[in-house]
Amino acid sequence: MPPLRRILIANRGEIALRVVRACRDLGISPVMVYSEADRDSLPVRLADQALPIGEAPAAKSYLRSDVIIEAAIRAGADAIHPGYGFLAENAAFARATAEAGLVFIGPPPEAMQAVGDKVEARRLMSKHGVPIIPGLTDRAADTTSIAAFARQAGYPIVLKAAAGGGGKGMRVVRAEADLAGALRMARSEAGASFGDDGIYAEKLLEDVRHVEIQILADAHGHAVHLGERECSLQRRHQKLVEEAPSLAVTPELRRRMGDLAVQVARVSGYRNAGTVEFLLDREGRPYFMEVNARLQVEHPVTEMVTGLDLVRAQIAIAAGEPLAIRQEDLAPRGWAIECRILAEDPVHGFRPQPGRIRALRLPAGPGIRVDTALQEGDVVSLHYDALIAKLCAWGADRDEAVRRMLRALGEFQVAGIRTTIPFDREVIAGEAFRSGRFDIAWVDSRMDAIRARLLESDDREAERAAVAAAVASFEERSRSAADASRGATPDAWALAGRRAQMQGPAPRRGWARP
């Protein structure tokens, strides 16, 4: 297969920028597609060519597979990188891409399907000796099979969507009396989210960690694992802080879980980069949870401890190149931590914070990596995910990584919207994170205490905040008064904006670098 020359990136935000950068590093020409909301975004600016694909809501742009494939053909691209989310795990899109004569940078559609149905995946893994969470290996027709399982395994149990993920269609059941109602709600939520209302049940494992293994598999039958990521710090099943390696994983356990993950890749016919998620109990026993058939949000921590570029590896595998690394050469070096910076208000139940970024200062310095497409003046749109930046810190050991992360969180300034930065500081500086004593329930169970501390201030801090707000307000008033007395008209940008509103959006032609 000839090397790829031009890649269309079917995504937005930080992950689109991540792929643009990988393309540049490989001498490949990056092409972007964009919704009306992202016309002026950083990945669009840095691409060689950019094509409009529709309105801001994802269903009218980033989820339109036919429009995206057509854009790729028009741009002369030879491959599509889907990033994560949107169409990344859509087998029909992967298939349509291939049928259009383009390379899909990700797993083959058959493998995607084999691991995409959670019930099928559980059955497949169980058959090949991979330990699964105790539970049903069939979709439940009604409450009978679930109740029988729960009586034998004991409550609490959890109902999960066969087609799903991300907490949708998921319900914890603590007593048989609640089962019928929970099943009804899980079904309707799963049906609405995935178009498939199949539900199965598992024993609820509570004091466990979420530990996942990164794998790479090429088209020539070689597969390696790149060690684990610890992702137990989650709020309502959404990961907030990740690290590699995990304090809970010994070299022996890493080898064992890594072998299991490679086994999972083999039996499902997996190719390209993927992640096998496990729950790890207190005795260090891993249970297979699911496969994420794509590049993960948290891939940078693996890159930092292995020195590999995972997007580059994805592109090489998609181009048919054999893996250039051997398992015996891989061992984590140092420690890396990632904080997901979200446009959410940590003091008010993580309420979304769409709005304009008035000022932005990104952290930097030794060991710090920031993945973000944010620019001053950008509007964080309510149409997309709230992830606005990923802040990663690397250290020779975990203590150094923690100190660097705290330093970087202190440097990070975002004005205009609230972010989760204060929450991250509180968690990373806390005793539980320092000592590594946390599990998947930790964040949710400590949320009230964390929130209370976030708004705590002493008299001096409160006084200074009062002065800062009063002076800023005074300045804003004097500025608008000065504008009024000069008879100044609104600035040119505001006028242009108003004109654009009257005339409708600017021509949607897209552009190409000359």
Next chain:
Amino acid sequence: MKVLARVGDREFALEVSRDGAAYQVSIEGREAKAHVEGHGAIRTVTLDQLTVETAAWPVAAAGDGTRGETAWDVVAGGRLQEVRLVDPLRAGRRGEDADHAGGPTEVRAVMPGKVVAVLAAVGQEVETGQGLLVVEAMKMENEITAPRAGRVTAIQVKQGEPVDSGAVLLTLE
């Protein structure tokens, strides 16, 4: 400029005036000189020789939206503080309004989004904190709760309807 600043349960009476490049600040009757460096929303504020970098920006007033009151977010040293600035001439009137409690309360959208569920009905008595509506934004569902106990007298939105920030969703009496 005279202003009352409310930070949590603390209240400060301030007077700010320009003094050359600096600001003369009278805070609770104490005189201080404040230096503010930088432009845009990230500044350094020096008060009593202590310099602290802050980011301050006005936020759309949510909920009561009392006239003459503005809300500011201030981040200093990684801590977030909510500051409400109140025009002292109007602050008294707000107190009077509170005395006439029982007047209608408009529950507004704090962000643009889509109404995915209406949990209350007109005529229903609700408790403080009870869920009234669910609004979806940024792939997240957010429950809008009752700011006080009362009776729902009007629901201005329907399920599936998009709403703008500040739009009245429901009226309580």
